[in-house]
Amino acid sequence: EAEVxxxxxxxxxxxxxxxxxxxxxxxxxxxxxxxRQILGQGPELLVQxxxxxVVDDSQLPKDRFSAERLKGVxxxxxxxxxxxxxxxxxxxxxxxxxxxETQYFGPGTRLLVL
Amino acid sequence: xxxxxxxxxxxxxxxxENLVLNCSFTDSxxxxxxxxxxxxxxxxxxxxxxxxxxxxxxxxxxxxxLDKSSGRSTLYIAASQPGDSATYLCAVxxxxxxQFYFGTGTSLTVIP
Numbered sequence: 722e723a724e725v726x727x728x729x730x731x732x733x734x735x736x737x738x739x740x741x742x743x744x745x746x747x748x749x750x751x752x753x754x755x756x757r758q759i760l761g762q763g764p765e766l767l768v769q770x771x772x773x774x775v776v777d778d779s780q781l782p783k784d785r786f787s788a789e790r791l792k793g794v795x796x797x798x799x800x801x802x803x804x805x806x807x808x809x810x811x812x813x814x815x816x817x818x819x820x821x822e823t824q825y826f827g828p829g830t831r832l833l834v835l
Numbered sequence: 836x837x838x839x840x841x842x843x844x845x846x847x848x849x850x851x852e853n854l855v856l857n858c859s860f861t862d863s864x865x866x867x868x869x870x871x872x873x874x875x876x877x878x879x880x881x882x883x884x885x886x887x888x889x890x891x892x893x894x895x896x897x898x899x900x901l902d903k904s905s906g907r908s909t910l911y912i913a914a915s916q917p918g919d920s921a922t923y924l925c926a927v928x929x930x931x932x933x934q935f936y937f938g939t940g941t942s943l944t945v946i947p
Contacts, residue, residue: 725878754934763839763924763937764879777934812878823869824935826878 723747725827727813733833739801742830746795746815752776754824755788755798756812764812770796803834837862837929841938848915849946856910856941858925863903866928869935870899870910873922882923883910887930915945 726745734740746753751772756764767786769777772793781788785804790796800807810831814824838861848854858868867886871879883892883899885908891900898911908925922942926935 727878761939763926763939765937766934769934810876814879823881823884824879825881826871828878829876831876 725813725815725825727811727827727830729830730828731831731833733835734803735835736805737802739799740803740832741800742798742811742813742832744796744798744813744827746813747825750815750817750825751793752816752818753790753796754814754816755796756814758810758812758829760809767798800832803832805834808832808834837865837927837936839925839927839936839938841923841925841941843941844939845942845944847944847946850915850917852915852945853911853913854915854943856912856923856943858908858910858938860906860908860927860936862927862929863906864930865903866930868899868901868908868928869926870897870908871924871926873924873940875922879924912943915943917945917947919943920945 728743753770755767758764767781768788770790773790788798810829812829813827816822816824840859842857869884870882873879885892885901896913901908922940924940926937928935
C-alpha cells in the first residue's frame with residue numbers, strides 16, 4: 722500500500738540553526754499539507770500545496786519558515802533560524818483532490834530544539 | 836475561525852466495553868468531518884470520513900455520526916480491545932476554506 726514518506730524521523734538541533742524536513746506524498750496526489758503538532762494538541766496547518774502552487778500559507782511564520790514543492794511532487798519545509806518553541810512533530814499529508822478527500826499522513830518528523 | 840473541541844480529553848475503559856467519543860465544532864458550514872487515530876509518536880491514520888450530506892459512516896466496530904446543525908459528531912467504538920488504545924482526533928473542513936481544523940484529541944486506554 723502506498724504511503725507518505727518523511728525524513729528524517731527525528732532531528733535534534735540547537736537554536737539559531739537551520740533545519741529542513743522532506744516529504745514524498747503518495748504518487749499522483751496533487752495536494753500536499755504540512756502540519757505542526759505540539760505535544761498534547763491537534764495538528765495545525767502550516768502550508769498547503771496544490772501541485773507546485775501554495776494554496777494556503779496563512780499560518781506559516783514566514784519570517785523563519787519556508788516551504789517549496791518545485792516539481793509538484795516532493796516537498797521541503799525549512800526553518801531558519803530554529804527557536805526553542807519550534808520543538809514539535811511536523812507532519813506531512815497528501816490527498817488526491819483539493820476539495821476535501823481523505824488525507825493520508827506520513828509518520829512525521831519529531832524536532833527537538835535545544 | 837472554526838474551533839473544534841473533543842471531550843473527554845482522556846478515557847480509560849475495561850476491555851469489551853462500548854464507548855463514545857465526542858467532537859463539537861463552532862461553525863456548522865462544514866464540507867466534511869474526519870476521524871483519525873494516532874498512536875504515540877506516530878502519524879495519523881484515517882478512520883472514517885463523513886461528508887456534510889451524510890449522517891453517519893461505519894467501518895467494522897466503528898460508527899461515526901454527524902449532526903451538522905448542532906455542530907456535533909460522535910465516534911462509537913463497539914466491544915473495545917486493548918489494541919484500540921490510542922489518541923483519537925476529529926478534524927473539520929469548512930466550506931469557506933481549504934484546511935482541516937483539528938481537535939485536541941481524546942486519549943483512550945483500554946485495560947485488558
